[in-house]
Amino acid sequence: MAQGSRRSVAWGDLVTGLILLGATAAGAASLLGNETLHEFDFGADPGPGLVPSLLLVLLGVCAAALVLRAIFGLWRRIPVSVPENAPGVRRIAYPTLLVATLCLYALGMPAVGFLPATLAFTCLWSVLIGRQEAGVPTIGSAAVWIGEALAITAAVYVVFAWFIKVPLP
C-alpha cells in the first residue's frame, strides 16, 4: 500500500473515531439525563436502559479503537482494503452541493409547494450533471436538459399524486 494511501486511511479513521466518540458522549448524556430510566422499577424486566447502555459502551470501545489505530498506526503494515478515492475538495463538491440543495428542497417544499420546488431542483441538477458530462453547454443542450427536468417533474407528479395519491404540498 502506498504511504499516501495509508495516511488517507489513518486520517479517515481518526475523523470517524472522533465523530463516533462525540456521538457516544451525546448518547450517554441523553441516557444519564433521562430521569424516567432511573426513577422506575421495571420489575423482572431489565428495563429500557440496558440494551442502549451496552450498545453505547460497545460504540465507545469501537470508536476509541479507531482513534488509537489511526494515531499509533498499529496495523499499518497489514494489507488493508483502502477506500478507492483519495479525499479531495473537488471530488466532494458536487455531493456536498446536492445534500445542501436537498435540504433546501425539503425545507422549502411545504412553503412554496411541490411543483415549483421540484421543478427548480430538477432543472438545477439536470443542468449541473449534464454540464459535468458534456462541459460548457450550448443553448440547444441546455434546452434539452431543462426539457428533461420538466419531464421528470411531470412524471413524478403524475405517479405520486394521481396514481399513488400521496397528499403532496
Next chain:
Amino acid sequence: MIGEILNALAIVFSDPTALGLSVVGVLAGIILGALPGVSSTMSLAVLLPLSFSMPPTHGMMFLMGIFSASVYGGSISAILINIPGTPGAIVTQMDGYPMAQKGRAGEALTYALLASAFGGLLGWMLLVVFAPVVASAALHFQSPEYAAVTFFGLTMLAYAAPGSTFKALTAGVIGLLLSTVGLDAVTDVSRFDFGSANLQGGISIIPVAVGIFGLAEVLRNIETGTARYEVIGRLNRLIPPWKEARRLWPMGIRGAVVGAVVGAIPAAGSAIGVTVAYAQEKRMSKAPERYGSGIPEGIVAPESSNNACVGGALIPMMTLGIPGDSMTAVLIGALLIHGLRPGPQLFTDRLDFVASVHVALLIAIVLTLIFGLIGIRYFARILRAPRNVLMTAVTVLCFIGSYAVGNSIFDVLVMIASGAVGYAMHRVGMPVAPVVFGLILGPLLEENIRRALIVNDTWSVFVTRPISATLLLVSIAALVYPLYRDRRLRREAISRRRSGGPCP
C-alpha cells in the same frame, strides 16, 4: 404448501392488476439493473415507496419483479460495456465482455438469460422445499434462540462485508443504536429523543434504507463526470449452438446449488455466491486457462448462482426475519410497512401470504425470461440513457418516496442525513449495509434479550441452551477469526520485507 401455492397462482392469474404490476416490476428491474451505477438494492429501495398504497400481495408482485429482474439485468452491462450493473455480475464480465468482443455478444446475453432463469427456478424450488422446514424448526425457538440467531445474522454480515470486519461491526452497532431511538416498545419510555417530538416516534427503516442504498449511491456517482463507455451494439447471432449449450447444463445446476446455499446464509450475498461458483467451475475444468478469455462456461455458472441466491436469501428472511442480503433487508422494510413481520409465525398465521410471495417470485422469473428474450436486441439502448436524467430522477424518487412513508418532511431529512452519512462511510471504507441490518434487527434482538432475562432471570441462559450457545460460539469465531487472519498477514508481510521481497 403446494396447495397454497396453487391457490395463490389461481388468484394471481385471475387478477390482471397483479400480473400487470409484476410486468412493470420486471421491466423496471431489467432496465435499472442494467444501468451502471444503479445496483439491485438501489433499484428496490428507490421504487419501494411506490408499493405503499398497494395491498401486500400486489406489493410483493411488484417488488419481486424488480428484485429478480434487476439481479439478471446486471449481466447486460457486464457483457456489453465491461461494467457490472450489479455486484452479482462482477464475475460475469470476466468472460461475458471478451465473448462480446469476439462478436458473440448475442450468444453471451442469451446464455446469461437462460442461466439466470434456470438458476432462479432452482433457487425457487429450494425455497419452497426448505422454508417450511426451517420455519417449523424455528417455531420451537424461544427468546434466547431468537436473540442468538439475530446476533448471528449481524456477525455474519460483519464477517462477510467487504473490507474491515471491525468497521463492519462498528457500522452494525450504529444501526442497533439507531433502532433504540424513540419510545421503548415495552415501557413507552422515550430514549435518545433529545427533546424532539419527531425522534420520539423513532427512526423509520424506509428513509434510512432509501438514503443509504439510494441517495448515497447518487452522491458517489456525481463525484466526477464519468468517462463515456463503448457499448458493443452489434449482437450477431442470438441462439447459441445446441451442442455447446447442452454440455453446460451441469454447470448451471452446480452454480444454482452454490448460489442457493450461499444466499441462505444471512448476509452472505450474491457476490460471494458467484465468486464461489466461478472458482468451482474453473477448478473442475480440464482447461482452466481458458476462463477469462470469453467462454460460455464463465457466464453460465455465475449467472445461475446469482439468480439462485434470490431464492436462497428469501429463506432466512421469511422464516427467521433475518435478511439474507441487502435486498431482502429492504424487502423486510416493505413487509413491516404493510404490517407483516417476517418470521415463523408468518407460516402459521399467514400461509396464504407466504404462498403469494413464492408465486410472485416464480412469475417474476418467468416474465424475466420472456421479456429478456424479447428485449435482447434493444438492451444496448438502455445503456445509452442520459446520466443527468437518471441521477436527477433517482434523487427525486428518493425524496418523494421518503416523504410518502408518513407524509412527513422529517422522514425526508432522515433520508438526506442517511444518504450523507452513507456516502461519508463509503469514503472512509466503512460498509453501509450493517447499519440497515442493525436498524431492522435491533428491536428483535432487544425484545428477545429482555424477554429471556424476564423469564430466566440470568444471563447464563444464552450459553446453557445448546442452539443459542452454538450460534453464539460461531458468531464469536466469525468475529475473532479476521483478527487472527490479519495478524498472520502482518507477520507474513514483515517476514517478506526482511527477506527483501515485494511489499503487498
